[in-house]
Amino acid sequence: xxxxxxxxxxxxxxxxxxxxxxxxxxxxxxxxxxxxxxxxxxxxxxxxxxxxxxxxxxxxxxxxxxxxxxxxxxxxxxxxxxxxxxxxxxxxxxxxxxxxxxxxxxxxxxxxxxxxxxxxxxxxxxxxxxxxxxxxxxxxxxxxxxxxxxxxxxxxxxxxxxxxxxxxxxxxxxxxxxxxxxxxxxxxxxxxxxxxxxxxxxxxxxxxxxxxxxxxxxxxxxxxxxxxxxxxxxxxxxxxxxxxxxxxxxxxxxxxxxxxxxxxxxxxxxxxxxxxxxxxxxxxxxxxxxxxxxxxxxxxxxxxxxxxxxxxxxxxxxxxxxxxxxxxxxxxxxxxxxxxxxxxxxxxxxxxxxxxxxxxxxxxxxxxxxxxxxxxxxxxxxxxxxxxxxxxxxxxxxxxxxxxxxxxxxxxxxxxxxxxxxxxxxxxxxxxxxxxxxxxxxxxxxxxxxxxxxxxxxxxxxxxxxxxxxxxxxxxxxxxxxxxxxxxxxxxxxxxxxxxxxxxxxxxxxxxxxxxxxxxxxxxxxxxxxxxxxxxxxxxxxxxxxxxxxxxxxxxxxxxxxxxxxxxxxxxxxxxxxxxxxxxxxxxxxxxxxxxxxxxxxxxxxxxxxxxxxxxxxxxxxxxxxxxxxxxxxxxxx
Numbered sequence: 001x002x003x004x005x006x007x008x009x010x011x012x013x014x015x016x017x018x019x020x021x022x023x024x025x026x027x028x029x030x031x032x033x034x035x036x037x038x039x040x041x042x043x044x045x046x047x048x049x050x051x052x053x054x055x056x057x058x059x060x061x062x063x064x065x066x067x068x069x070x071x072x073x074x075x076x077x078x079x080x081x082x083x084x085x086x087x088x089x090x091x092x093x094x095x096x097x098x099x100x101x102x103x104x105x106x107x108x109x110x111x112x113x114x115x116x117x118x119x120x121x122x123x124x125x126x127x128x129x130x131x132x133x134x135x136x137x138x139x140x141x142x143x144x145x146x147x148x149x150x151x152x153x154x155x156x157x158x159x160x161x162x163x164x165x166x167x168x169x170x171x172x173x174x175x176x177x178x179x180x181x182x183x184x185x186x187x188x189x190x191x192x193x194x195x196x197x198x199x200x201x202x203x204x205x206x207x208x209x210x211x212x213x214x215x216x217x218x219x220x221x222x223x224x225x226x227x228x229x230x231x232x233x234x235x236x237x238x239x240x241x242x243x244x245x246x247x248x249x250x251x252x253x254x255x256x257x258x259x260x261x262x263x264x265x266x267x268x269x270x271x272x273x274x275x276x277x278x279x280x281x282x283x284x285x286x287x288x289x290x291x292x293x294x295x296x297x298x299x300x301x302x303x304x305x306x307x308x309x310x311x312x313x314x315x316x317x318x319x320x321x322x323x324x325x326x327x328x329x330x331x332x333x334x335x336x337x338x339x340x341x342x343x344x345x346x347x348x349x350x351x352x353x354x355x356x357x358x359x360x361x362x363x364x365x366x367x368x369x370x371x372x373x374x375x376x377x378x379x380x381x382x383x384x385x386x387x388x389x390x391x392x393x394x395x396x397x398x399x400x401x402x403x404x405x406x407x408x409x410x411x412x413x414x415x416x417x418x419x420x421x422x423x424x425x426x427x428x429x430x431x432x433x434x435x436x437x438x439x440x441x442x443x444x445x446x447x448x449x450x451x452x453x454x455x456x457x458x459x460x461x462x463x464x465x466x467x468x469x470x471x472x473x474x475x476x477x478x479x480x481x482x483x484x485x486x487x488x489x490x491x492x493x494x495x496x497x498x499x500x501x502x503x504x505x506x507x508x509x510x511x512x513x514x515x516x517x518x519x520x521x522x523x524x525x526x527x528x529x530x531x532x533x534x535x536x537x538x539x540x541x542x543x544x545x546x547x548x549x550x551x552x553x554x555x556x557x558x559x560x561x562x563x564x565x566x567x568x569x570x571x572x573x574x575x576x577x578x579x580x581x582x583x584x585x586x587x588x589x590x591x592x593x594x595x596x597x598x599x600x601x602x603x604x605x606x607x608x609x610x611x612x613x614x615x616x617x618x619x620x621x622x623x624x625x626x627x628x629x630x631x632x633x634x635x636x637x638x
């Protein structure tokens with residue numbers, strides 16, 4: 001059936017509310033590659049002897065199975081959660097005497113939402129969100145949506161760690177995310193203390209909560225997000241994650257391919273080393289393990305690495321298969337794995353393509369390691385928070401966007417400065433809260449907040465011994481502060497260049513700092529900067545379209561700006577501002593006034609006088625143009 005036919009068919013399919021769970025077998029491709037028959041046999045045994053009987057006991061209905069995946073619907077969220085809990089406790093027992101490298105583990109995501117029921121299968125955002133939650137979860141854990149939490153929080157002996165609101169792929173609104181764990185009154189902790197497997201019980205809880213259990217077979221490169229706990233140890237630099245890239249293995253019969261394999265390893269080391277948030281072990285130290293099969297935990301101790309990245313390369317004719325996996329060195333636990341299938345005979349192009357995909361997945365502000373750090377920081381007792389934990393909490397809240405998150409970020413920063421009064425990085429992040437409350441249209445007094453941002457940023461950057469991570473965030477802040485607060489375009493552009501030199505492959509930085517170019521009158525360069533960001537991160541956040549629209553409008557390309565804004569399902573403040581201006585410049589006054597109405601719903605007192613600060617253009621003509629267009633759109637003057 002074609003996609004058009006399928007879409008037409010689903011329009012007439014039945015809809016209903018359902019609880020959905022998505023889960024997958026961790027490192028399934030690695031397990032299958034090491035022992036295909038043994039892995040498949042073990043997985044079937046788990047289903048036959050444990051999972052299927054529990055599903056029947058709790059009145060579940062298997063919708064379908066796919067390889068290492070299964071989709072199940074339960075009559076209630078509570079029944080699903082009970083089933084999942086019992087399954088996971090059973091998995092702890094079944095894995096007790098299995099070598100860690102051969103254990104089958106799951107991670108899962110649970111959601112309750114509207115689904116489309118068609119010919120025995122289910123579709124829709126309800127299913128998609130569950131799958132995205134699974135992608136966020138650590139191996140052996142259960143992540144649930146806020147909708148699930150609202151239904152189960154007082155009904156079962158479980159505890160829930162709030163991990164904040166997360167933006168997930170192809171879902172327009174942020175999703176509240178919780179990690180599930182047994183409470184002290186449940187049976188699980190007894191087993192966990194005996195086996196030392198807290199994470200496995202977490203997974204069990206998640207699978208039950210979802211109402212539908214889905215082991216999602218994974219073959220694409222873009223859906224997997226690994227999460228890894230990273231405990232703090234005193235001092236900002238020592239708290240930052242460290243990673244070693246072990247030499248990839250040549251799985252082909254052709255020894256001449258060795259140079260290609262080594263090239264991938266070297267490129268990964270080089271690119272990851274440019275991330276200011278990571279401490280990367282030297283190539284020389286890591287290559288000492290070439291051709292060996294060392295114990296990962298020992299490697300971590302010897303190299304002082306918290307994470308190990310390893311993989312293999314197999315070439316057949318013009319087809320190359322590259323696998324990569326991220327491992328927590330202390331436990332030997334696989335936290336992320338992916339397979340990349342590439343075609344072609346251009347070795348350099350293949351090497352570049354795969355290297356960038358892996359680096360994008362592992363590092364950066366939306367990478368697995370950052371996500372792991374953030375979740376770990378929020379799971380800690382406040383009395384045990386270190387300087388780096390405060391930084392992670394503040395940054396994660398700032399990146400989410402809503403006014404409430406910015407206010408919470410500010411409170412976290414103020415609390416952090418009480419404990420670490422000389423912390424440059426916390427002062428810099430506090431400055432970010434004042435800058436972004438202005439940029440996002442929430443400020444009651446923009447001039448005051450901009451001055452606070454500039455003063456705090458300057459104070460933070462004047463500190464001594466600022467770690468590289470702090471310096472990067474500080475230069476990034478000041479690039480924007482010089483534009484918005486001082487209209488000093490030369491200093492702003494210098495700060496931009498310094499930031500990009502410190503974070504050359506971070507898509508978020510490239511996209512956000514495009515503003516400095518836009519307002520400095522270099523809109524075509526701004527567009528190039530955002531396109532570079534999209535190249536670095538194909539799964540870029542929605543607000544990249546806002547930055548593109550802003551640059552297009554400044555370049556006199558209002559039609560292109562409108563096209564970009566049409567890709568945003570839930571427009572925010574700045575989206576509505578540029579929608580009104582762009583439509584007005586095209587003579588589309590009805591659409592422009594609708595955008596202004598949206599702004600007035602956002603803030604009933606909005607006026608041209610109150611948003612002039614959003615347009616710190618170097619050119620007076622550019623600034624007046626946007627104000628004139630907003631006036632045409634009927635935005636009040638004062």
